[in-house]
Amino acid sequence: MTLGNNIDTPAAAGALIRAQRMNHSLTQQALADTAGVSRKFLIDLEAGHERAELGKTLAVLAALGLSLSPATSMPRGSDYDPDRRDYGATFTDLLAKKDFEFAIKMLADYATASMKAGRPLLQRNPQLNDPQWSAALAGITNYTAHRLDQTAPAWTRRIRPLKEAWMPAESYRRVREPMRRLTQSETPRELAAMNVFIRERSLATA
CATH class of the missing domain: 1.10.260.40 (lambda repressor-like DNA-binding domains)
Incomplete structure (x- = not known):
């Protein structure tokens, strides 16, 4: 073998x-x-x-x-190794293809890989053209840094919170009101501060 x-x-x-x-x-x-x-x-x-x-x-x-x-x-190659994956390039590619469902899975993958690596893997601004996904990545980066008892990368402080509440799942499907309320109640504060709402349990893929 x-x-x-x-x-x-x-x-x-x-x-x-x-x-x-x-x-x-x-x-x-x-x-x-x-x-x-x-x-x-x-x-x-x-x-x-x-x-x-x-x-x-x-x-x-x-x-x-x-x-x-x-x-x-x-x-x-790095695209198949979460610890070495270029998440900025990954999200740029997925958003260009409008593959929002897989992009949401990659949000969880990014959070999990960062926790396993012991640091947020996005140390530099991914420079996405989409403010919603930029806010989501900044929120998750802050969330993982806080859980690891670290200071979040400086780029996250330059990303502004969204003006309206947004759930990434709404990119490809309708979110019913009961699930909306549940998601908002179970969103980590670092993401809620960016006005992005994802249940904490959805950020764990391993």
Whole structure:
């Protein structure tokens, strides 16, 4: 077995699936339809979401001394490694493609990767053209810095709060009033200060 070709984490499996889908020029919906799964499930899977049940499966395999090996080489480069991913470029690309649903998953990915790295990974302004997403990233950066008992990067102080309350989920679907109230009540104060509302539990992907 070739070193480095093992699929032993949900993130590794998600990276391979996303890379192969893009190599075949398939949209998430097209692949989901072919596989007979929902697009939401596929989004979670590509994001390395442990609650997609893959994490438990891999844990069982590891306990048996087994791992999954792909028939093709594992994708390489910083785009597939959350600790080295250029999140500024990632969000620029996703917003240009209007892939808002996956962009929301990347917000959680960014928060989780920052916590695992022990510092906010966006140390410089991502310079997005969209004030809403800029505010969301600034809020999450402040949130992770506070949880790590660190000073937030200076760029976050230059991002102004939004004039109106905004939920990223509204980029692609309607949010009903009960969920709106719940989201607002469970949003970390650092995000609420930017007038961006995301439930704290939604920021954890691992």
